[in-house]
Amino acid sequence: MDVLGWAAVGLVGLEWLGIGWLAGMRWPGGDDPSATWGLRLLVGAVLTTFAMLVLASVGVGFSRPILVLAMAALAAIGLRVVQRSTGCNDQRTKCKKERLSSTRERIGWIALGILLVAAVARAFSVPESGWDAYSHWGLKALAYSQTGTIVGTYTVHEYYPPLVPLAEALVYIQRGSASIDLGKDVWALIASAFVLCLAGQLRRLLFRRWLAPFVAAGVLLVSTQLLEDFSTGQADLALTAFLTLATLAALQWLRDGQRGWLAQVALFAAAAALAKFEGLPRVGVIAAAAAVEAALLRRAGAWWPVVWLVVGGLAGAAVWLGFELAHGITPTGEHVGALQPQALGAIALALIAVFGGLRTGGAILAVVLAWLVAAKRSLAQPTRLLALVVLGQALATVVAFLVSDTAPDVEVRTAATRLVEQFMPVALVLSAVWLEAELIIRPAR
Numbered sequence: 001m002d003v004l005g006w007a008a009v010g011l012v013g014l015e016w017l018g019i020g021w022l023a024g025m026r027w028p029g030g031d032d033p034s035a036t037w038g039l040r041l042l043v044g045a046v047l048t049t050f051a052m053l054v055l056a057s058v059g060v061g062f063s064r065p066i067l068v069l070a071m072a073a074l075a076a077i078g079l080r081v082v083q084r085s086t087g088c089n090d091q092r093t094k095c096k097k098e099r100l101s102s103t104r105e106r107i108g109w110i111a112l113g114i115l116l117v118a119a120v121a122r123a124f125s126v127p128e129s130g131w132d133a134y135s136h137w138g139l140k141a142l143a144y145s146q147t148g149t150i151v152g153t154y155t156v157h158e159y160y161p162p163l164v165p166l167a168e169a170l171v172y173i174q175r176g177s178a179s180i181d182l183g184k185d186v187w188a189l190i191a192s193a194f195v196l197c198l199a200g201q202l203r204r205l206l207f208r209r210w211l212a213p214f215v216a217a218g219v220l221l222v223s224t225q226l227l228e229d230f231s232t233g234q235a236d237l238a239l240t241a242f243l244t245l246a247t248l249a250a251l252q253w254l255r256d257g258q259r260g261w262l263a264q265v266a267l268f269a270a271a272a273a274l275a276k277f278e279g280l281p282r283v284g285v286i287a288a289a290a291a292v293e294a295a296l297l298r299r300a301g302a303w304w305p306v307v308w309l310v311v312g313g314l315a316g317a318a319v320w321l322g323f324e325l326a327h328g329i330t331p332t333g334e335h336v337g338a339l340q341p342q343a344l345g346a347i348a349l350a351l352i353a354v355f356g357g358l359r360t361g362g363a364i365l366a367v368v369l370a371w372l373v374a375a376k377r378s379l380a381q382p383t384r385l386l387a388l389v390v391l392g393q394a395l396a397t398v399v400a401f402l403v404s405d406t407a408p409d410v411e412v413r414t415a416a417t418r419l420v421e422q423f424m425p426v427a428l429v430l431s432a433v434w435l436e437a438e439l440i441i442r443p444a445r
Helices: 003-022 036-057 065-083 103-125 131-147 163-175 186-205 209-222 224-231 236-256 259-275 279-297 300-326 341-355 358-373 384-402 408-421 424-439
Strands: none
Touching: 003 036, 003 065, 003 163, 003 186, 036 065, 036 163, 036 186, 036 236, 036 259, 036 300, 065 163, 065 259, 103 186, 103 209, 103 224, 131 163, 163 186, 163 236, 163 259, 186 209, 186 224, 186 236, 186 424, 209 224, 209 358, 209 424, 224 236, 224 358, 224 408, 224 424, 236 259, 236 279, 236 300, 236 384, 236 408, 236 424, 259 279, 259 300, 279 300, 279 384, 341 358, 341 384, 341 408, 358 424, 384 408, 384 424
């Protein structure tokens, strides 16, 4: 039992919360007491790892945590200034204090809290079991912490973006020693913050707000891959969180036009690009869906999410590309091969095999049933953007299998669950909103 290691994880979490608070991050239009700190932790994590990347890029390194925090604090202050508000992130709207709407909602938040505590406790108590965590992400985190900067580790994925190992390296530096089993624990904090943010988003999308924590708990329980990722140091959890929150922030901008949502769009798009190799293409899919939505809405303001998705994603990717070129790391597309349309049948059979069970396919089954019940809403406002994103990400995933450099059906069997996870929370949120609209005749808060 590494008590000092867990203390280091907690210290890093507190540092991230502080950076997020300094950035003035709140839910636009209202201070949601239930999810604000989840948002701040995620923002603090993004700004801190970005600061580590910048320090490594200029040759200073990040072996001294005080320097990392100072750099992240400057970025946080800059973000606060850009938002021009310490409250609801929009001078046009008076910030109001959100309150829990009923006893039922309080019970829901308590239940969600118990679920998260149990998930975190499980994550802290089990050893690392993810293959990529040992063969790639964990090795990078160990090397980064020992050298105090980003160095080559001679893995097959040297060119992968560094957000995940940087976050783990910060824990090791705070602890004074490194262990892959310790590094994974920081992702239980990230996952908990993400689920809280998901509940905060649902409070703004559901007519009956008291359902929000219950639906968020349901999303976590149905998405078994997401629940498993509490306990591993692989990158899919981070990418899932950032892609989901960037998508939902874009939707919220289209609904109420508050500037704070655009800050989240840009920040989480940049984080997604720095989380994993497929992060930037995934952001591109969201941007394409947002562009279709903007064209259908025919109003100038609808294009702002597209702009900030592109700017954020490219900015994050550009910083890492600059580091690669300056340090002799060759960006490659080792996973990408020739298009294999003849493999479509094999891919379909492999997908059925992978998701044929309730444990792996339960979330997909829930989404399919929701779409059947609410088919008439599939391309209707106000949630059309989410439907476009889900369809686009599903198509992009199939295309990724078709251009895999390994046998596409083998790629499906080894990667399908984590690739589908990356957009499954958006699909489940959309399903919940549709089902509520279908089943509740007279919506009430």
